[in-house]
Amino acid sequence: MVSSTSPRGIALQRAQADLMRDRITRVWEDYRDLTNYFSIEISSQRMYKLRHFLESELLSLHGQPFEFYDQQDKVDYLLLQNYLQRQLRSIELNTKLDENAKPLFPFSESIVSLCEARAAVVPLQPKHAAEQLFETRKQIADVTAGVEKGEYASMTKSSAFRGARIIDSMRHHLEEWYGFYKGYDPMFDWWVVQPYEQVDESLKKLEETIKEKLVGITPGDEDTIVGEPIGQDGLLAELEAEVIPYTPEEIIKIGEREFTWCVDELKKASRAMGYADDWQKALEKVKNDYVEPGQQTQLVRTLAQEAIAFVEDHHLVTVPAIAKDTWQTFMMSPERQKMNPFFLGGESIIVSYPTDTMDHGAKMMSMRGNNIHFSRATVFHELIPGHHLQFHVNARHRPYRLLFDTPFWVEGWSLYWEMILWDDERFKKTPENRMGMLFWRLHRCARIIFSINFHLGKMTPEECVELLVQQVGHERATAEGEVRRSLSGDYSPLYQAGYMLGALQIYALRKELIETNLVDELAFHDRFLRENRMPIELFRALMLNLPLSREYQARWRFYGDL
Template sequence: MDEFLAWYFTNHPILASYLGADGYDHTLGDFTAAGLTAVEREERRWIARLSELDTPDPGDAIDRDLVLSQLRGSAAAAEWPAWRRDPSFYLSLVFVSLNTPFQQRLKPEPELVAGAVSRLAEVPGVLAACRTNLDPAIAAPLLVQRGLGQARTGRAFLTSTLPAQVEDPGLRAELAAAAEPAAAAFDELVAFLDGFACGGTWRMGEKLYTTLLRERELLGYGAAELHAKGEREWALLDTRMREVARRVNGTGDWRAAMDSLMDDHPPTLEAMRAEYEAETERARAFTRERDLVTFPEGEECKVLPSAEYTRPILSVAHYLAPPPLSSSRTGIFFVPYTPDTFTEEQVRQRLRTNSRAQMPSIAVHEAYPGHHWHLSHIAGNPRTARKVFRTPYFTEGWALYVEKMLHEQGYFDTPATELAHLDCRIFRAARIVVDTALHCDDMTIEQAETFMATKASLSPGTAQGEVNRYCAWPTQAPSYLTGAIEIDRIRESWDGSLKDFHDRLAGSGGLPLGLAEQAV
């Protein structure tokens, strides 16, 4: 396993650095077609080698099967390669590689700047590879436009946002000077994407979708079964929400009730961030008072505005975990700010979908005892593979599971917050229905946006951003409710305290659910 991880980090230096591994923060890696296809070949060799290993120790067997699930998923996805279809494959990695080290602050500032300068020198080559590798026959116009929105943030991010994170004036000037050639490369990519004609599809298709569910996620069912599960869960939640809505507005119309609740929202984006910060502290205190989990020593969750380069492509709250291969236990809960180009009405709609009734559920999900607690807890696992590889079907499933668990504990203690909690859950059921229908059937983008705006309490603008994400990231959206249901099932057979169950299950990593059950 150590040999495999050394190979893996060498060929994925951005991820290695992101996880806190030392010695990888000076390079972006090889993004040429030859380099990317060479990695695909080596992954297939590792599948063959690891499959032959005899691992009598149960923990070692789980590590092996975890890595194999990731490699088999990667091998399946190679039939539909993102690096030939989607410019965000390159852009997201470039932005993360440059921004994350300054957010994590694992090293002194001179070392951070030296690493950034070295990586900036490679940005023109990576973006040139993007232009060369994109295949007009399989690249989808929707994905290209999505990437174009990201690329347009490049110059401002590199020449303004990134240097502003450096305190020393001399180092700041050095970084700004190194950023200019990279910014020019972004300008060139913007012009290229703006005129790039392509005719591919963003639809994955049921065959590959099902293969990923079975091979990578180790679920015992495929896309059709998952779609039916989403429809059943939506219907059950709809019935329950009608009952709760009567305590909110006197009728069974939960959409109208949620619409009225969404009118009570913070007045500005910064006020939204401040209120999320207060709610995060409340969730932490409640989790500690109820003794629901063991808190890692030194953990801290910062609540910050989302990064500029994520605003065109992410319309919801998200989280940056502590780098698990380091000693840090500091994570960041990113509040979903809007792009600077948004109108006043678009900003208002974003605030409405982060109303005061919804904030408790979102803070629990992103911070305590959701993502932040879980991922800072994982960092204490002695098995390196468990820190490197995780699936959203566990991590997102965990965060949705704890929303329900805290509801059972009395955290959502008003009809308004209870209804909003259920709305967060029915939103995830709608995601299952829409994601599978988009990629495995013939649901149109317009139908998907209407579904998300009417079957969950999303504004039209947020629904549009959500569906755009599903088109670009198939199989991820169903992970939340699917994982939460599986964790509930595992909990039913647990014979011990709730705290011990949480510590043990979450501490096992972010495993595919079948492996997580073995670990428990």
């Protein structure tokens, strides 16, 4: 028998160790296949399959010889372990939230069973399906009547809204089930058409009744903002997954400190504009400096070329020729601007500006909110050296790490460049430009404050909007769009905090590495992009070759003590 500590035994264990990038790719594809096949999120079968898969993969991972991996594979091990644990926690949290809303959909098992049988191609008995739908409609009618009578008045608004969304999702799954059989099976049409149409209409009515009676959203209302706070425990779990060693309360303090710094700088810019310390009045002047309708795309092009030339001329980051030459511009629809009132970016830049379908007030708010000086910061945030460059490099270097997507890395990088170009006196800035840059920085501080407080149950959506309007200087429409986007559930709970916190992490690491001459600026930025996405503390471990263990936990106090 070969000893595990002998040279031969060590060599054997190394040979038997999985290549971590291959394991990550397999887990990624397997998990995607499972979630695509078991697509109904409240399905107990889905929960069982996903939980079993994640637990099995975690057990298998723990059987790997961590100590024999090199630094890159050790980081990959920790990234995959963190991913698996995070998905398990997410299942538990969502199960708990679903349980709170479950009284609103006691009929769900009947609908889920029909849809999952169809996915498994189980032979359908149309008469039996019609009977199931008939009984389901009666249950839906009972719940609807209960909601109208006030029997669910004790349910929280967030749980009721979750219930309404689940009911809408079930309706769409049932619609797919119906479309699969209709017209292909004559007996299906004979038995099922009428009961299906009745159930479909009943589900629609129940969803609308819940929204109106329990949430406060009347039919046709697209403006009311509702979210789902995850609470202290949920935030702590998310911070652990992001490898952030601060509590939610400490995160809020960081946001407040940075907010104060921004206000002090705004006053300096305001004085330079001749408005003394009345920075909000100076900001109003800046917001009225916008281009005429039809000219915003040309402004974007000019600003993009300015930023690209600057980072290339000063050798700040490598810009591949194809990345420089292939970014595109698209316009954002008026409907989408309700959720995204400013720019969006990535492979392309999507520009918010008014159209002829908007009323006068909406047009003016959009133009003021996307003025020349606000745009100067957002263009390089979205394109180069920001998101467009990120996504270009990510697709070509260690792309398997895209699985470990995190706003601290993605959004942090782009905001970090706003900080670098603020500091760099070679990047020319008028006082009005500084006001524009500071507006966004203040906005990111406010995002920390309102999003974390919301999830702690300390701020309502309406209070979040007022914070952006009264203390940051947003137009009301853009503030509502920002809060709606933040709390809609389409983003992770820490997404909005990730902008500023991620930027502060990269900025702190820059000081640790560049300002001590351990690495030059170009090499630091290029390696950051090429290592691809991960919690920034683990990128720091790569750069500094820090000792790692299977039980590694967040410890880098990048902002110091609070």
